[in-house]
Amino acid sequence: MPDKNIQKSTFLNVRLDFLVCMFLVVAVLVAYWQIPSCGFVGFDDKPYVTENRQVQKGFTVEGLAWAFTTFHAANWHPLTWLSHMLDFQLYGLNPLGHHWTNLQLHIANTLLLFFILLQMTGMLWRSAFVAALFALHPLHVESVAWVAERKDVLSTFFGLLAIIAYYLYVRHKGLIYYLLVFLFLSLGLMAKPMLVTWPFLLLLLDFWPLNRLHFSRSGTRQVESITGFDSKIFFKLILEKIPLFIPVIFASIITFMAQQSRGAVDSLTSLPLDIRINNALVSWVSYVIKAVWPAHLTVFYPHPGNMLPIWQGVGAALLIAGSICAAVRLSRQYPYVIVGLFWYLGTLVPVIGLVQVGKQAMADRYTYIPLTGLFIVVAWGFSDLLLKWRYRKIFLAVLAAIILSALTVRTFLQVGYWQNAVTLFENAIKVTPDDPSAQNNLGAALYDDGRFDEAMVYFKKAILIAPEYTEVLSNLGAAYYKQGNYDKAVLYFEKALKNQKKDANAYDKLGVVLVAQGKVEEATAYFIKAIQINPEYANAHSNLANVLSRQGKYEEAELHYLEAIKLDTEHTDANYNLGSLLLRQKRYKEALIHLVETIRISPDNAEAYHKIGVVLAQQGKLQGARKFLKMAIQIDPNNIQVRKDLEVLNRKILPEIELQ
Template sequence: MVSNRVQVIVQSSKFHRVALFVFAALLYSKSMSHDFILSWDDHVYVIYNIYIRAITTDNIYAILSTPFIGNYLPLHILSYMFDYALWGLNPSGYHVINVFLHAVGAVLVYDVVSRISGGRFIALFVAAVFVAHPINVEAVSWISQRKTLLSAVFFFGSLLAYFRWRRDSKKLWYGLALLFSVLSVFSKTSTVILPVIFIGYEILIVREKPIKWIAFLPFVIVSLAGTGGTVLSGIRGTAIADNTFTSEYLFSLVYPTMIPVYGKYFLLLIAPVNLSAFYDTTIYRSFYNPVILLSLSTYLYLSVMIIRFGGNEFRFWVLWSVVCFLPSANIIPIQIYYADRFMYLSMIGFYACIAIAARDVIRWSTKKLNMNVNTTITFVVSIMILVALVGLTYERIDVWRNELSLWSDTAQKSPDIYNVRMNYGTALKRAKRYKAALKQYENAAKLRSTPEVIWEIRTLREIVDDSLRTK
């Protein structure tokens, strides 16, 4: 009797939500003692940001009207204003909020997946992987990626409100879906793809005709406004280079280079080892390179197989994975070829596809081959996957402990990137390890000789020489 009651509780949605939240909080608990990454965006968004120092109408207006680092993401910056009001410049508080948002996001992922795919096991597995996958460490452990977490929470909220509106047609839910979409886009513009997810849901999951196309119009307007604001602020700032939209830059550099990168993301999701804050990227300048042709052929083959053999549910999650990745796919170049944080939403669709494929294979083997796959085996395999991911994530969280640990790790994995050497040198200089800092700046100068690095080398040589003379 008691065991049956426990089983009912363990299998309930409420228990799953609580378990996911606690799982996320425990896994990332040690990141709450981490420092700011002063040499990478945290100094602009938080440390030296005068607009977050007090909750005033002037500061709020400034945040709503000012792009930061070439990005117009006002809600992201406003969140730091409330952080500062609570704990000043104590980084622990900022990390607590990031972990909280990731935990809330995991619960919402569970609700979204269960609403679309029905089965609680699939939803629980996907949400647990969302919590535990090391590719998400960058988004959670880096304070400046609050925008990724915040926008995701609003993104999931908009989806759930939309699903509720489709069920009972109450205008309140439609209004909430639209409100959450606005909040999401102005936290981080990568969620401008939300209307495409809605349309895919209607076509592939709901499949009711006629589709009320007019219902998507307000969401499309929000997405266009967010995209336009980001592009304009990026052009005025540093996020989008002057030569970004020339055919030579796009078709003889960015697009050929990105083709194999899409496959690398696929590998990182399956085998998330050697993750890095920056990745050395092989540059390609022609679509006729054998690597590019092989990559394109592989993508074409997979597309044909999905269209021909995939069910509508599977196709929807493929659509989700691809569409959520598009804003970071360098269609509009963003000067970063690939980064872990770009997969925060996309990986949900990828692992939903894996879970659905596994479910369908089990059903097929049971029906066609009379092979009864025990649920215990499925459970054990899932736990083994999660344990492996947790181990990798726990190790990866340590890398983000402070700027020295981050850039030391990144310089080992991606030694030929100028910004990595510069940031590592800056971190070492801040720690008063001048000889080591000088070496990093000299390495940076070998990659790219800029006035900034030349000045740093001269300054540090004087400091090192003075210390030697003093001795």
């Protein structure tokens, strides 16, 4: 390994490596300047943060156990869940704090990558350029600007720490360093199983830049350690990685179980192996094209299925094979080429689509780790290619400045699309206008904003593209319900259920529409069906309790309210309606608990303040009752019943208070 004295070079008495670190931090902050104004986006931010009640409890013993045992969101990544819990503990649902954590991790990853390359190679400027490309490339925006992609930046952080520990292990041969490699790799896998290729990556680093494996003079491959071990060291290099496969295999198995349990893994029947291989080959090449020319980026690239021409896969295979052959031929003189190429190809394997999870053909976030391999080839390759040119340094400096400036601008613009779900999917429609999921997701974003008429436009566009799209049919039903068109709502919910008979959400929403039509008994059956499909569906339990209460089945209603609250402690409707039910039964102490909980969750709930006032009046606590009734009037000045109750209370004629 080379001497690292170069890092001690100074400029104006300041070490250059320190100046590089300062530049990298400032560059990231400039490129991601719009991050503070970004909110949560619908998509995966809901199950990960905004609608995840376990995360919103913060750090608890129950939450810790949940993080390590749940397959929520079709993943097993306990460390990621814990990081989201910590963010909620610190920032609540303020998106700024959650985005800031992602950005801090991205900055840390950038600095760690620079440190690793500098320590291993001694090449200051090449290492700096690779780190800058990593920091500023637009393909990495998705991993940083999307709160739900915390797993990307967090797993990479621990993965890079594992590489540092491995470097120290190679230099000092201490067991403690190897244990640190094992620890950091395990932590990284608990953040995201993307690191399953890490043992192979460490083997690549053995070849270059650690130089534990190289060519002999005769040109035959020979293994030799930096301390002069014989050729048997090659097998030792493999054997020393064996323990690292323990967490890798564990993470692989449990991740597959998690994804299969939630139906996230496509079967070979629905997506045959030949189609997967064809798409994988094309994706490997497509990522390179996007890395060189990062235009038309979007959050979702729909899988082409059997529509992808076979010649594209064959062409991609030939390009990849040719690149590998060239890298092998160059490996003796330029070992970084084969290392960088296999870094890129190898670390993409878990997400390239051979095991298809989701409906995407590819995703920008999948390049967060792999592109580093290509960056290394570019940084070292250009420098060596122009090694004998007298103007090399000036040319490379100018070229680097142009490239990094262009990437900074492009990243700045890309971050802007992540302001909210509407801006995100408006861009998606521009990039993939024929993708029904883009139309549907924009409609869903508008629906969440209360813009039901606009949402309807995009839902209808999605249906024109894909008439049997179950999620859109369900969303259309919900939109028609909001517009008061109950017959159309029922029609589309029934269509959705015809396509997907195990859609608990559609059963629940159809039940809500039937209640609005006065068909309470029919609605009851649909709520029960929703619960049978998904026993942990809090809304369905709450809605079932509502209709049971209307039918006078108070004991059953109470049980389902309690179950809804158990599943979702922040469920406003369940707490309020249970409090109201208990109030009607004159169980004042119990009613008060749930009504107070209601205003904690929803401080603007005037009816909850009203009923707390009624309970306190019944308990003879007149001052407290007046206080809560006045607060109810402040929130809802037009509530005639509250004003009447307050007048009665002021006259101290308590029996006349009407219990609504």
